[in-house]
Amino acid sequence: MAATATRIYTHILFEADGRIAWVTMNRPEKRNALSVAHMLELIDCFQAIGDDPSIAVVILRGNGPAFCAGHDLSELIGRSPDFYRHVFEVCTRLMDTIQSIPQPVIAQVHGVATAAGCQLVATCDLAVASEDARFATPGVKIGLFCSTPMVAVSRNLPRKKMMEMLLTGEPISAQEALLYGLVNRVVPRERLEDETRALAEKIAAASPAVIRLGKQAFYRQLDLPQPQAYAYAQAVMTLNATMADAQEGICAFLEKRPPRWPASASG
Template identity: 65%
Template sequence: MNYESISFETEDNIAVVTLNRPQRRNALSLSLMRELIDCLSAIGNRRDLRVVILAAAGSVFSSGHDLSEMVGRELEEYRQLFAICTELMARLQSIPQPVIAEVQGMATAAGCQLVASCDLAIAAERASFATPGVRIGLFCITPMVALSRALGRKRALEMLLTGEAIDAQTAADWGLVNRVVPAERLRTETVRLARRIAEASDMVVALGKNAFYAEIDLDQPKAYACAQEVMSRNAVACDAQEGISAFLEKRTPCWTGK
């Protein structure tokens, strides 16, 4: 897969997708977002790839929307821009593979939204996160959707209303990222997490990821109704029966993806 604004490579059964506009602070232009959607969709159709790492070239993870595309446009053009952005964030969560954000630097506005929308995130100690749109007259309303779900109301609103950045450790404490590591160990720790996930049955991981997003915003009775049906279907799957048998027999399971 050849792209202009992103790069794609694989490490065994791990896909590494890299935002590759360092000269523009990896701003999410319309073309970059479309390339990401296309790349993620292609990855989603591949059974040989178990996990996705979303990384970025340069010192900035992403500065958010490309503001040069947001001056003097018509209403329908803005609607299209934010529709594509919404499609991208949804695609991160709808593909069967878990997506890990590898955050090496600052992630602001829609760049922060990108991190919040990924299933998992690991940040370097120097990374920072902000939704500063309020400072330029454009409230980060679409980033607010992902941010409020990751952080909860009070912390999300603090970021949204002040526009102030939080450091990587605060982001971990607040639940925006899973952990913080030294910059020189960022790729090593991200790949280690990806490989740990990839040890499981790809079918079971995909089933679980889909169920997570299906139930997370339901009330408890509906969530349990959803969960018990999915878990019942999981229990009759070949990989579930193999995994249970392997555990009881004290051997390594042999996954078939069925």
């Protein structure tokens, strides 16, 4: 944890308590809009977390009135194609980093999550939203179709609903986001932090080695044809069954006692 905690950031905050870490987007005056500098800091922080075995789960949240309002539009005026290419490459790298680190990442969402902010929610492994949260891909309203947010969000939502969001730019409520699979649960605003932490603690109680294996396997099998997905999953299950954590977990279940994870004993 020390290597992560000693990093100094301008646009984000990092803190950890036990095996749970919080990454807080801290540009409240900009509704946590994703400038290039902001995204690079997020990438650096998530990469450091990925290398830190003391952290089991990460919660991503935003300070101020919004979770994240998308890209910082002030950076997108009158720039060169190379600059725009760089912006969206950095954004893609951020999303890939969130899904590639071994720890599950939970989005703690309040206020608005729009465009690349909605993309962030869709990219996180899990999401808890407050009742006031709103989600949108509104780029069409300003002449900038939400093509990169579309990649992540369309892998969460049904096709017709996704097209409606993209073509109209209109937001959906937290309850609609729950109905369509963008978030896992919706809670009162005053319960948002507690409910998100409770979910994180459930995950942190599991074997870190097994969670790491499972997260990687989930994303690898998603886009495989079913026969290949099963072949891959069989190989993963076989490897998993040989692990000390699996043997401990099975024995603990049969002996009706809490498991003592070998992988977490030193971390």
